[in-house]
Amino acid sequence: MAGGTEAVAHQALEMTDHLPVLQVLIPFIAAPLAVFLGVRSLAWPIACAGAIASLVCSVVLMLATLDGSFISYHLGGWAPPYGIEYRVDAANAFVLLLISATAVVVMPFTKASVDAEIPKKDHTLFYACFMLCITGLLGVVVTGDAFNVFVFLEISSLSAYVLVSQGSHRDRRALTVAYDYLLMGTIGATFFVIGIGFLYMATGTLNMADIADRIAGQGDNRTIQAAFAFILVGMGLKVAIYPLHLWLPGAYNYAPSAVTVLLAATATKAAIYVVLRFTFSVFQPEFTFDTNVLYWIIIPFALLAMFAASLIAVFQTNFKRMLAYSSIAQIGYMLLGIGFFNLSGLTATMVHLFNHSITKAALFMAVGALVLRSGSTFYDRIRGMGKSMPLTSAVVVIGGLSLIGIPGTAGFVSKWMLVQAAFELGWWWMALLIVASSLLAVIYVWRVLEVLYLGDTAEGAQHKEAPMMMAGPMWVAALACIWFGFDTSLTLEASRVAANGLLSGNAGMAPVPTTAAGGGH
Amino acid sequence: MDVAVLVFLAILFPTLASVTNMAYRNNPNLRDSVTFVCAILAFACILGILNIVGSGISEEIVLTEVFEGLDIAFRVEPLGLLFAMVASGLWGITHVYAIGYMRGNNEKNHPRFFACFSIAIAAAVGIAFSANMLTLFLFYELLTVSTYPLVAHKGNAKAVYGARVYLAVLIGTSVALLLTAVIWTYTLTGTLDFVQGGILAGKVEGRIVPILLGLYAFGIGKAALMPFHKWLPSAMVAPTPVSALLHAVAVVKAGVFTMLKVGVYIFGIELLADTGASEWLMWVAAYSIITASIVAIMHDNLKRRLAYSTVSQLGYITLGMALATKMGILGGGLHIAMHALGKITLFMCAGAIYVATRKTEISQMTGLGQTMPVTFAAFGIGALSIIGLPPLGGSWSKWALIVGAADAGQLIAIFALMLSSILNVAYLLPVVAKGAFLKSDDNPCKGVREAPLFCCLPPAITAVGCLALFFWGGMLLDFLQPVVGDGHG
């Protein structure tokens, strides 16, 4: 692999050409920098700066890829398929934007909640882990190299395990859930690696576009089928597809509030993105659908998640846990969109990825504020908080409505797309199932609202509005829920371009451009 | 002023009232007077729109595009204008009444109550002016959500249970059935605009038409078509102003208004008439009318009896749509206004009786008419209007509906309307008769006086309104003509 670049006259790159890597690099540097400086008061500003910088990068990338083109960046100057390639098209630019925007929005909230929940001496390391987690998630999304996906996945997962275990300052069960999360996450990641190994065996390459080229027309190759199975199951664990979800409720419930927000809003979304990328870009629709995998595996499990998880959520008495189960149910919607395998379905998945993310961010931040004031999220502890914490409770209302999919909220847009996709396939019974499952959402959301507004105030809770550092970000997220319920020009447009790129399979991963950077067509 | 500006203002003023109520939660007089001023201004805006548009149809006012070819947009047309006038016009009157009622009863949480109340009005006006089904659905759900806290206002177990039923039926039907129908329509036609003659014409055929109509008819839970009527009696746990304005006017009328809109602008009368798709709906509506009337007779609780009466009366309007004749639609549209005025009078009287005597059961009201003459007079006029006797407004709409049924050749519909009128007499007039003409032996009204002015003046005004509408009935009928196509506007 040596040489190759030896005699080539190098064309100087502008700073803007580096955006794909800067996107990941900046939060990556922020983490050690915070530790290296070792000044506790600087940790948060550094993390903030890192998050904002990567948001700027992702916005520029999003704008650059909205026309359906893609940007290819060659790490170390090694051209793909040998070198590691970062490839940004509309699909991952959209997810990048989502992750970095969430990171920025939750930053002030994180400060407030970390101050309350984590002992001072751990703050620096906490923020370092937080940034590493974001780095990993961004990396998973941006990279075009299959093995690199694994590496970044583990960066984000390992830091997520640590972050979840930090909840042990509040409840010792955080430790055991972090341990369970670690076991299941590692098994999932290892399955994923096995899948990559099979792919490498069959194709001799790790570059996703190159793999896609080489496995075209090899639908009956057992090695590739095994690879697909391993990757799907492995990522299924990370996504928390319904029967593989066992780590999620505990992890969300006992993690510190800020971590729950981050995980709920971004971690599973990045994993879903990987599933999308592999099923559609790498394995290509023909392969995956010829084997009927998606129809017969993804859709039943998606339906199972939508109903079973929603039903479990209905019976919860803990707000945070209820939201965790609702997340599992909502993941079902996203999978369903994948299983529909048409443009509207995939658009629905992409747009729900975004909408659910902001909705859950708003809700979990509200939960964080409730924890701060009441000490716990059990329904009987947050009873009547609607009067003493009107701002926080209003966020719960907005987020809850968005979760149900009431018009005027972001959740409505994604539900609409999903039902429309079902009708386009002529599956009216599926449309009825989708709306029926959202009736369950009505029940579990309304239980909380009743508790918040109609109950008598619980004793022992502090009846005071959440601090601005918390209320601000959660209102940003809540207003985003409303905004994206009306203005879908960004979300739907980007989702559609992304879905188009994904659906065109190999064409979306066009032949590798030979220029060093800033490629595209 | 521009129509667009006026439409926005008409929605903005109630919103403003809501904000004021939340912001100045500790200054009741300021809150109430600002709300009242907003009510007047909102009504003035709608009159302004009437002045400009008349019985014509305005341009579309687009706010934002949500889905491809699907906007959040407003458009003024006669049916909507009529509904908006009724809702916002009665808001001011009800507000006066609500002040009296809430203060007289020492209810709690006034700011929340009035804020939600105003939002509900904004939603109703939004529904009235919606240019397409998406916008209408948006405000429809907003109306449900904003009225939920009003139903659950008392916060006790009974109120919470009632509110749960309320929400479960309304959200359940709209999310499960109506939304499905809306998206189905959109997938079939690529648009949801309210277009004269319907958008589904030529796009669907065969069995899909009745199925889709069924999804709409039952999906619009606010129209209280049996068997999805249960929410309306449940909602009677709410304070009476809510029952009066929202559950006799804004909410239920939003339901039947949507029903008419769907019939006229989504399906189109011709499609319905040609395919006969709505015939089954007519049977359901007729069943709903008769059954609800019979149930009403059996209830002793005045508000519950009125609620079932509303269920029955809403059936009239659905029936009008299901007849799929021009006169049926016009009668339905007219009945929105007529029934609104009559029923709000009855509810406000019921509330006034409660404020003055704390009585809710009809059997306890014997002889009350002696001490509360104004209230009972208003109640009598309202009841007669609901029954449909001239010279009161209600007679016009009933007449139009019967003509419509005759046009459609549906004897059964005529029979249902007639039978229901008799039943109306049976459940409404005894209240008046007992109250005004009987004397109670144990004299339960000892020490009772007429309800406070704030409580008995508004029903008196609306009762006069019922009377006035009789003389304006023909004018209203002309006003609505463009809805069914052969207008002059």
Place this chain on the structure above:
Amino acid sequence: MTTGDNELMIEFLLGHINYWLFVVLMMTGLYIVIVRGNYVKKIVGLNIFQTAVFMFYISIGKITGGTAPIFPTDSQGRIRPDPDIVYSNPLPHVLILTAIVVGIATTALGLALIVRIREEYNTIEEDDVLEIETKLAEQENRIHGFGPGGGA
């Protein structure tokens, strides 16, 4: 089964002997993770499981007769590539180096969690921990109510 099939079968089994071994090793590891109640043993199982995958990768890269992928140098230290030498594929090794590092990190983190669990629960047996947690949950249910309507 004819003799030809038998031979084919044996050839198939022997020809993939490395994969069979990895499968056995992997399943052993997974079995330990699932069945063993001791947290440390679970981690050990996880390591065995991962090791099987590492070995699987390394065997992918092996080419019969291949040697370490280092170019021979002459006496001056200059690289003198020899086209006759067959090299094994180094890429899987490199990958697996990364994976091993990830594995170490996972192990270290897992053990760290175990230490903390031991401190908090006084045990590292899953059964005991579950018992404690069940009690905690029951206690919470008693205090905070359970089922629909109960807590609300």
Place this chain on the structure above:
Amino acid sequence: MRHHLILRVITKILVGPIILYGLYVQFHGDFSPGGGFQAGVIIAVAFTLYGIVFGLRAVYAVLPPWVVHRLMALGLLIYAGVGILNMLSGYEFLNYGAFAPNHPSHGQHLGILWVETGVGITVTGVMIAVFYAFAGRPPRMGDDDW
């Protein structure tokens, strides 16, 4: 372990060569098998051994925990810094050609050397930190309780 004289003497003798060998592996990494990962572990072994034999307090005196934490971060910063340096001179991230534009393979050597240094420092730091973290916990129970 105060009384294990042999261990103490041998350890003192071994620590130096271990570190030296670690450095050898480190800096030979771009010619032959070796590099930061291995070297880092080997160097960390020296400190770990020292810590085991002479006690944590002794090894803290040599390498306090805060230094270890800084080391972890420093290595990463060096690694990222190399990449940024490349980027600043108009090359891709970690395109070592930037160090010697006219002779890319020299640049490669230089770049790998720096990156491996970074990796080595981080791995050393991490391994020692892991040791500190496990060994440094105040024992809450006696050895027999385990």
